[in-house]
Amino acid sequence: MPPAGDAALLAEVLELRARNEQLGRALASRAVIDQARGMVMALAPCASDRAWDLLVDVSQHCNIKLRDVAEALVATTKERTLPDPIQRELCRALRRLRAADRR
Template sequence: MAVPAAGDAALLAEIVELRARNEQLELALDSRAVIDQARGMVMVLAPCSCEQAWGLLVDVSQHCNVKLRDVAAALVATTKGQELPEGIRREWSRALRRLHALERR
C-alpha cells in the first residue's frame, strides 16, 4: 500500500474541509427557506411586521430551547395538517401576548 505524499494528504484534508463546508451551506440554505416561510406565515397570522415576526420566532425558539429552524419547520408543517408540539404552542401563545401587550403601550 502506497503512503500518500504530503501534498496529497494536504489536498485530501482540503477536500474533506470543503465538503463539510458545502454541507453546512446547504443546510443553512434549506433552513433559511423554511424560516422565511414561517416568517411570512407569522406576518399574516399575527399580523405584524417582518421584524416583529422574526422576533416572535426567535422568542419562541429561545423560550422552548429549540433551534429556530425547528420552530419554523413545525410552524410550516401545520399547513400540512400537523399540530404544533405542545411546548412550541404554549410559547407561541405567550410570545403573541407579549407582542400585543407592547403594542397597547
C-alpha cells in the same frame, strides 16, 4: 503512502465538502425560517423583524432550536399539529406582541 501534497489536497477537499454540506443545511434552514416568519407576519400581523424576534423568543422560551420551531410551524400547513410547548409559547408571544402594539 501518498505524497504530502496529495494528503494536503485531500484534506482540503474533505474540508470543502464538509463546509458545502453545512452551507446547504443552513440554506435549507433559512428557507423554512423565512416561511415561518411569513406565517407569523400573517398571524400577528407585524413586520418581518418583529416576526423574527417572535420566533426567536419562542425558540428561547421552549429551549428548541429556531429551525425546529420554524419547521413545526410550517408543518401545520400539512395538517400536522403544533407541539404543545411551541403552541403555548407562540400564543403567549402573540399576546405580548399585540399588547405591545396597543401601548
